[in-house]
Amino acid sequence: MRRREFFKASAGAGLAVGLPELAPLEAGPRIGRDLPVQLRMRTERLRRLDDILGGGDTYRVYLGEYQATKAVLRDGSYTDETGRSLLSVLAEQAQQAGWAAFDAGKSSDARSLYEASHLAATDAGDRVLAGNALAFLAYQQTSVNPQAGIDMAIESCRTAGAEAPSGVRALLHERLAWAYAVAGLASQTEQALRSAEDALSENDGLPQPDWAAWVDSRELQIMTGRCWTELRRPIRAVPVLESALARFDDAHARDKSLYLSCLATSCLAAGEVEQAATITTQVLELSAGVASVRPRQRIAPVLQELSAHRAVPAVAEAMDMAGV
Template identity: 70%
Template sequence: MLRREFFRSSASAGLALGLPELTQLKTGRRIGRDVPEQLRQRTARLRRLDDILGGGDTYRVYLGEYRATKTMIQEASYAEDTGRALLSVLSEQAQQAGWAAFDAGKHADATSLYEESHQAAVESEDTALAGNALAFLAYQKLSDDRTAAIETAVQACRTAGPDAPPGVRALLHERLAWAYAVAGSASETERALIAAETALNESDGTPQPDWSAWVDRNELQIMTGRCWTELRRPLRAVPVLEHVLAQYDDAHARDKSLYLSWLADSYLTAGEIEQAAAITSRALELSAGVASVRPGERLAPIIRRLRAHHELPAVAEVLAKASL
């Protein structure tokens, strides 16, 4: 808790000093070819905040970056290729702001930012970012229209195309697998997971876009476990999640608490009540103080299911912890 509070306060102090640099532009000022790359590197550095902070802490920062770049595009002058590069950065920033909005529970804002990201990516002819924007939109649609979510996730893979970097293709096929899993389509889920693994196997060490660089074999294993949990196949889900989460750093508190929720879910499905209670207790500890609505949303139905076993000491303990 104290460590996350330190990161939050120190990050906010540092960013407050950096943000004005992007907003102090006079209308018509000429932008050089090096500016988009500088902005992209800045965006990559700021993305690291998402490793330790929730969207409730980062949304304002990421949205400010997006708006500053948008103002630059509207008011500065630049060569045509520089303009396309700026639009690509804008798309990337909109996705990051949209993700933070989603994590903070601001779903309308997230959808709007993903749509703006897609438009900017199309205008910049960045097919990888255009595909990723669609994948984010597919994720948003899952709660309301699973058919539309799958169609959008399929379109995301097609938009990025076979020439997209391996990490990008793996990420988009992972998200397609998740859409299929939520819809209950086991065979399609497995095919999408295999496609993601195939893409990762094609990686030759060439640098990937920073926004997809976090996708690796551990991430694929986590998504595999999540999918099999969603499909109510605990014998497949539990071993995968147990293995990968044993190596997962607690510093990534939000993400680890979320992934533990799927492990607890699978243990419940398998009838291993005490183990589910122990995992849920750990997830509650990790998520305390994280400015994200998602761990609570994920753990709430698990806790409701555990209440049916309130007579067990392990369950009574976690129910008491959840009520604090």
């Protein structure tokens, strides 16, 4: 009970107050080709924060990095080649800041940053990053207008092109699969998932960008389970999600709680009320104090359905922890 009350108190008190601003890299009036390399390496290191923290913690840091690079582009002097490299870094930073904004519930800020990223990547001639910016926009658009989300996800794959690194193509086809799933299009979802799997199985020898390095077979399993959950196919979704999540570290609390919420949804769709309630309790425990709005948003429909089964002890525990 003490642990349960601690989680409630920490979530209510808003323990996630954000990280302090970081000291920017020094840049003189004449920018050399080494600065974009340093900025990209710094961006890669800071991206690791997203593995363990929510967007409410990281948004200000990522936005500060984006704004600092924007100031370098505005005020510095550099060659055309260096300028394109800086624009590519800027596009990458805008995507990271946009993702944190989305995770923190700042949808308008996220959309603006994704659009800025697409513009910067296009100006830099970086088709792969431009395609990923469109994929982010599609992911955000899907819940509002599924067809628009599908159209944008298709465009993201087309923009990145068949020559994009295999990990990038897998990531973009995963997001296309999700757009199809939200629209209820099962056969198209399956085809997009197969395309993602085919891309992952390739050994194209191309360097994979750091922002797509997390896409692997386990991630594809999770997306497959999420898609089948969205399509209300629990018999397909549950074993895939259970297998993938058995190897998922609790240290990645936000992501694991999000994926567990899909498992809870599918268990409930299969009529397994007690199992769904037990998983819901896990979601609430893992996400307590995490500065992300998404775990609670995803588990809310499950809690609403579980409320009809309060007599089941596991349900009562979950409802008590949720404070509903």
